[in-house]
Amino acid sequence: MVTEAISVRVPARSAGHDLRAVKIVLHREMLRFVNDRTRMLSMLMQPVLWLFVMGTGLGSLVQGSIPGVDYRTFMYPGMISMTVIMTGMFSAGSIVWDREFGFLREMLVAPVSRGAIVVGKCLGGAIVATGQGVVILAMAGLVGVPYSPSLMLTLLGEMFLAAFTITAFGVMLAARMKNMQTFFGLMQMAIMPMMFLSGAMFPLANLPSWLHALTVINPMTYAVDPMRQAVFSHLDVPAQVNAVLNPGVRWFDFQVPVPLELGVVAALGAVLLAIGVAEFRRAE
Numbered sequence: 001m002v003t004e005a006i007s008v009r010v011p012a013r014s015a016g017h018d019l020r021a022v023k024i025v026l027h028r029e030m031l032r033f034v035n036d037r038t039r040m041l042s043m044l045m046q047p048v049l050w051l052f053v054m055g056t057g058l059g060s061l062v063q064g065s066i067p068g069v070d071y072r073t074f075m076y077p078g079m080i081s082m083t084v085i086m087t088g089m090f091s092a093g094s095i096v097w098d099r100e101f102g103f104l105r106e107m108l109v110a111p112v113s114r115g116a117i118v119v120g121k122c123l124g125g126a127i128v129a130t131g132q133g134v135v136i137l138a139m140a141g142l143v144g145v146p147y148s149p150s151l152m153l154t155l156l157g158e159m160f161l162a163a164f165t166i167t168a169f170g171v172m173l174a175a176r177m178k179n180m181q182t183f184f185g186l187m188q189m190a191i192m193p194m195m196f197l198s199g200a201m202f203p204l205a206n207l208p209s210w211l212h213a214l215t216v217i218n219p220m221t222y223a224v225d226p227m228r229q230a231v232f233s234h235l236d237v238p239a240q241v242n243a244v245l246n247p248g249v250r251w252f253d254f255q256v257p258v259p260l261e262l263g264v265v266a267a268l269g270a271v272l273l274a275i276g277v278a279e280f281r282r283a284e
Contacts, residue, residue: 018116025120026127029091033128044135046086047079050201051136051143055079066241072143073235074245077227078200080136080155081220084163085195087132089187091125092170096183114280118171122273125167126160133159146234154230161262162223165269172272175279194220199228205247216249219268222261225249229258 051072059071066074137155140147170187177183195201197211198220207215215221225248232246249256 018113021113021116022120022123025117026124029094029121029124029128032094033091033131044083044132047082047136048139050082051075051079051139054201055143066245067238069235069237069241069245070144073145073231074203074228075201076136076140076143076145077155077231078195078198078224080133080159080227081162081198081200081224082195083136084129084133084159085166085191085220087129088125088163088167089170089191091128092121092167092174093180093183093187095121095171095174096177096180099178115277118273118276118280121171122164122167122276125170126164129163129167130156130160133163144235145231148234151230151234155227158223158226158230158262161265161269162220165219165223165265165272168269168272168276171276172279175276176282194218197221198224200224203245203247204249205244216251219265221249222256222264225256226258226261 055072055075058075062071134156137152137159140152145151169190173186173190174183177186197214197218199215200220204212204215204221204225228246229248232242237245249261
């Protein structure tokens with residue numbers, strides 16, 4: 001008896017396959033987030049507490065030195081950034097979860113490029129984080145920020161850029177990790193200094209030289225400052241108060257313009273995405 005071999009055809013990789021893979025991974029990230037309401041609420045609680053509890057407390061201390069401005073208005077862009085950063089990193093952490101339960105292996109053996117998987121993860125995490133940030137955006141009126149259409153659209157675009165970059169950073173960290181405990185420990189170690197040194201909670205003016213240097217080399221500074229510049233451009237603030245609360249970022253005597261700050265964030269996101277793709281190509 002002669003047994004005939006059954007041929008198995010594997011579809012060739014193509015740009016169309018990769019685009020469908022990006023769409024599927026992105027859709028899965030969004031479904032996972034929408035179906036996890038506990039995660040949605042927990043991601044919102046921390047920035048809301050910082051904004052309305054810590055912001056109110058700190059505002060009572062500095063009220064006399066910043067006349068005409070609610071300190072929560074100053075903190076508002078930083079809290080948007082915090083929401084986006086935390087959500088983006090948690091979205092990236094799902095890679096480790098997928099690896100533990102074997103789903104990642106199934107994606108890696110699919111006839112699509114690993115770059116498509118990474119891009120899908122980053123886009124999915126960025127969209128989810130931006131959607132979460134929209135909730136904080138809706139609270140603008142509660143802290144004295146006007147609901148200007150141009151301001152809302154500007155903040156929305158800047159949120160997405162920051163979300164994509166931080167998700168790419170998280171994907172790069174998670175690409176080779178084996179368990180969630182290691183990832184979240186490393187995430188906290190990386191995220192907290194970045195947040196505290198970004199100017200999200202205190203002004204960048206009149207800082208000691210060593211602290212100023214740390215804020216300048218912190219990538220998240222260039223995500224927070226454009227949002228603050230956008231907010232303060234729509235406020236009627238005394239010049240001396242604006243100089244204290246919204247000094248911008250300086251490289252020695254050079255005032256960094258907002259387009260260059262956004263360019264720094266975009267370039268960093270592209271570099272982190274490339275590293276994440278390279279890490280995935282070396283993964284099992």
